Amino acid sequence: MKRALITGITGQDGLYLAELLLSKGYEVHGLIRGQNNPKLELVRNVVPDVHLHTGDLLDQSSLTRTLKAAAPDEVYNLGAISYVAYSWENASLTSQVTGIGVLNMLESLRLWAGDDLSGVRFYQASSSEMFGKVQEVPQRESTLLWPRSPYGVSKVYGHYMTINYRESYAMHASSGILFNHESPRRGPEFVTRKVSQAVARIKLGLQDDITLGNLDAKRDWGFAGDYVRAMWLMLQQDQADDYVISTGSTHSIRDLLDVAFARVGIDDWTPYVKQDPRFMRPAEVDLLIGDSTKAKEQLGWVPEVSFTQLVEMMVDNDLAEQKALARS
CATH class of the missing domain: 3.40.50.720 (NAD(P)-binding Rossmann-like Domain)
Known part of the structure; x- marks a missing residue:
């Protein structure tokens, strides 16, 4: 062992x-x-x-x-x-x-x-x-x-x-x-979980909106x-x-919002999203996208969960969690 x-x-x-x-x-x-x-x-x-x-x-x-x-x-x-x-x-x-x-x-x-x-x-x-x-x-x-x-x-x-x-x-x-x-286990201080949790609460009528920083920052999320x-x-x-x-694909915060809100049946998220300079980084990292060719060739590793599947997984988890909290 x-x-x-x-x-x-x-x-x-x-x-x-x-x-x-x-x-x-x-x-x-x-x-x-x-x-x-x-x-x-x-x-x-x-x-x-x-x-x-x-x-x-x-x-x-x-x-x-x-x-x-x-x-x-x-x-x-x-x-x-x-x-x-x-x-x-x-x-x-x-x-x-x-x-x-x-x-x-x-x-x-x-x-x-x-x-x-x-x-x-x-x-x-x-x-x-x-x-x-x-x-x-x-x-x-x-x-x-x-x-x-x-x-x-x-x-x-x-x-x-x-x-x-x-x-x-x-x-x-x-x-x-x-x-x-990311994952449903991500802390709520991270933007992906902050979004999925807020979307669930907005859908359930527990929250009115969400405040974010740079919506154009792009990340390679897996x-x-x-x-x-x-x-x-x-x-x-x-x-x-x-x-x-990495996944080799990049998505913006706007893409994250598109998928998350769509999961709960909201097509236009703009009324629910606010921006605040306090959430802007002093020095932004604008575009991260990885090349995992070496990992694929030497380790045989490839990601299995897509960006859309990931975001939907997180929103679904937070919907269930928020419903349980509301009942307790």
Whole structure:
């Protein structure tokens, strides 16, 4: 039985990945920050068979202790402050957790594994936000990185540190440069879930409108459940490497609104949508679209859920959730 450790297990990716690994017969361990973590019960309800450990990416001793207890064959480092807008509000903390946290995990893994480092495989959750002010379209593994947020800068640090440990210590360390991936488990602070939740509430008469920022920003959106499969595939390869994971299609916020409102029978969403400069990024990333040819050819990975299916899935989930809340 293989053993895996997942940091950031409370997030959507962590939950989907834990479900995937459990279905493959893994013994799964998860790192939880703080004993009173508000998402602790969520993890216990969704993946009750996961062994949970308390630790912090900023506390290297807790990482070493967790590695000793879990003794993993695979480590998936998904832990980060992942909300881009917040990274401007607290650039220092974002840099520590999302950047230095990767170094702490890599170094803890190196020290724990010792001479047997080749027996442990490491995955780093890199991000399309590293491309920022895009230097070519579509973006691929060789595209120059030009991050446009403290979050993106922090991810670049973690990405290159992972490459450095791979090259310096022959560590099987891979990075997935994941483009935007969403699901019904996405937090309501992210625009996709903000939209799906608001659309459900508007349909049910619980909310009048939604306020957004730049409606013309474009993203390459996929389903988180598809993307965690790519993470697992990376760690099954003989050689570690970096891979862009994306759908290869781009959609604007307007496209998102079109599909979401249409799902509840509203053809013209303009009366329900307001714009506010407060929701505009100081430095916008206007067009992200990935080229996942390498992942397709080397991993055999292709996305299975389309953009429309994804948005409709999220709206349907929020309709059911909001109806249940209204009844309770």
